[in-house]
Amino acid sequence: MKKEQVVNCQLSVWYPIFKKHTIKSLILPLPQNVIDYLLDDGTLVVSGSDHNTQQTHTNNSDSDVEEDVQWSDDETTSTVTAPEFPEFTSKVLEAINVLGGRVFPKLNWSAPQDANWIALNSSLECQSLSDIFLLFKSSDFITHDLTQPFHLCSDEDSPNPPINYELVLRKWSELIPGGEFRCFVKENKLIAISQRDYTQYYQHILKQEQHISQAIQAFFSQHVQYKFLDEDFVFDVYRDSQGRVWLIDINPFGEVTDSLLFTWDELTSSGEISQQQGVPAFRYTTSEVTVQPSPCLSYRIPRDFVDLSTGEDAYKLMDFLKLKRNQQADSDEEEETE
Numbered sequence: 001m002k003k004e005q006v007v008n009c010q011l012s013v014w015y016p017i018f019k020k021h022t023i024k025s026l027i028l029p030l031p032q033n034v035i036d037y038l039l040d041d042g043t044l045v046v047s048g049s050d051h052n053t054q055q056t057h058t059n060n061s062d063s064d065v066e067e068d069v070q071w072s073d074d075e076t077t078s079t080v081t082a083p084e085f086p087e088f089t090s091k092v093l094e095a096i097n098v099l100g101g102r103v104f105p106k107l108n109w110s111a112p113q114d115a116n117w118i119a120l121n122s123s124l125e126c127q128s129l130s131d132i133f134l135l136f137k138s139s140d141f142i143t144h145d146l147t148q149p150f151h152l153c154s155d156e157d158s159p160n161p162p163i164n165y166e167l168v169l170r171k172w173s174e175l176i177p178g179g180e181f182r183c184f185v186k187e188n189k190l191i192a193i194s195q196r197d198y199t200q201y202y203q204h205i206l207k208q209e210q211h212i213s214q215a216i217q218a219f220f221s222q223h224v225q226y227k228f229l230d231e232d233f234v235f236d237v238y239r240d241s242q243g244r245v246w247l248i249d250i251n252p253f254g255e256v257t258d259s260l261l262f263t264w265d266e267l268t269s270s271g272e273i274s275q276q277q278g279v280p281a282f283r284y285t286t287s288e289v290t291v292q293p294s295p296c297l298s299y300r301i302p303r304d305f306v307d308l309s310t311g312e313d314a315y316k317l318m319d320f321l322k323l324k325r326n327q328q329a330d331s332d333e334e335e336e337t338e
């Protein structure tokens, strides 16, 4: 994967090409002070005063200054002022309005999917800039976009292409996870399709396997093939209840993109995936037995705790038990010396 390929996968690059086949979106340039605010770990307060009723700590509804409570070391609560971006805020609110009042937010490449648990509604649906900021400030995926967009690129020694950071607002759409598929394109050929939410078994996919695969192939050859700036890429689609296929996202063809029910080894080494007469390999979860926990579960609490609780990492569990035993021994000793 080259840096150029990552550049081409920014929504603002592909959106104009595929506008008719994707969810309506508006793109707003992110001012540098907003980027700084998003990257500042110290600012716990969520900015974005926009007269949203969800804000609980606004001191005075007539005032433009939003105050909020921040944790401090001495356990007294101090009042700090969240940074304000009045011009940007009004642009965002206008865009949200144009998109029907509910939006799905992204940066150039990523949505803050790892942070949905922090939102009041446990969803990425946003109605205000403060909803968006809360998700963005809590998301490692967003930080990744801001700090290391070219991670894992093979041409790592070449200078990074300049990036103009953007807030992408997409019209909120209730997508049924069983209708989402990821499609892998190599040398302009659709080689593989995977169910996107592979953690669940969807009976309708099993039943309509042929239909779904054909619909996606037709969508690819009519609307996508040779139209993107690259010949290797990964695109995500949604097949709605009427059977119409929509483009959801385009991602780089490489390790940074989750290969879902395939492996990158299979996808990159030719001939590994059995393709019969140019028909892409189609994989989906086939039974309840293989149902797995949500991949974003691990973002909710420290990874170590997840490993411990699932028994995933036996060594961690052993270390943890040893630690406990030593702590016990220490406190026993202390009791004896007293």
Ligand SMILES: Nc1ncnc2c1ncn2[C@@H]1O[C@H](COP(=O)(O)OP(=O)(O)O)[C@@H](O)[C@H]1O
Residues within 6 Å of the ligand: 023, 103, 104, 106, 109, 110, 111, 112, 113, 141, 170, 171, 172, 173, 174, 175, 177, 180, 196, 236, 248, 249
């Ligand atoms: N406009 C939207 N409204 C509601 N949910 C959406 C919308 N766009 C995407 N999603 C959901 O969010 C998921 C991630 O979206 P996507 O754009 O692919 O982000 P990322 O590239 O960060 O994975 C999708 O699989 C879909 O379930």
Ligand SMILES: [Mg+2]
Residues within 6 Å of the ligand: 109, 110, 249, 250, 251
């Ligand atoms: Mg994506």
